[in-house]
Amino acid sequence: MQTFEIHIIVTQDDLDSLNHVNNVRYVQWVQDVAEQHWNTTATDEMLNDYFWVLLNHNISYKNPAILGDVLTLKTYIKESGGVTCIRMVEIFNKNTDKLLASSATKWCLVGQHNMKPARITEEIRTLFS
Numbered sequence: 001m002q003t004f005e006i007h008i009i010v011t012q013d014d015l016d017s018l019n020h021v022n023n024v025r026y027v028q029w030v031q032d033v034a035e036q037h038w039n040t041t042a043t044d045e046m047l048n049d050y051f052w053v054l055l056n057h058n059i060s061y062k063n064p065a066i067l068g069d070v071l072t073l074k075t076y077i078k079e080s081g082g083v084t085c086i087r088m089v090e091i092f093n094k095n096t097d098k099l100l101a102s103s104a105t106k107w108c109l110v111g112q113h114n115m116k117p118a119r120i121t122e123e124i125r126t127l128f129s
Contacts, residue, residue, distance in 0.1 A: 086107075
């Protein structure tokens with residue numbers, strides 16, 4: 001399984017009225033790390049031929065993050081078949097290695113030229129396994 005990770009620092013804009021990271025921000029980060037993974041791993045041809053649309057989010061919140069925390073976002077493809085895949089994202093506090101949130105999201109591959117769901121090719125599947 002090929003993983004991809006990024007690091008972010010929690011800013012004031014990420015916080016809610018309780019002074020911890022707003023749940024909506026986690027949803028944004030899940031989408032952002034997935035997009036970065038695709039854009040840095042896929043070939044130019046793949047990027048020109050396909051894009052992904054989100055079908056379903058399932059996020060479990062475990063522990064809060066606060067201003068100044070350094071976070072590690074790890075993502076990988078858990079399974080894929082047909083036109084969809086399940087992408088996992090785990091968000092950790094980088095300093096304590098404590099799991100803050102985890103998500104399973106279902107994505108659908110779409111062809112750029114016909115705007116219809118596209119079967120995940122073996123080449124794409126291999127990139128992420």
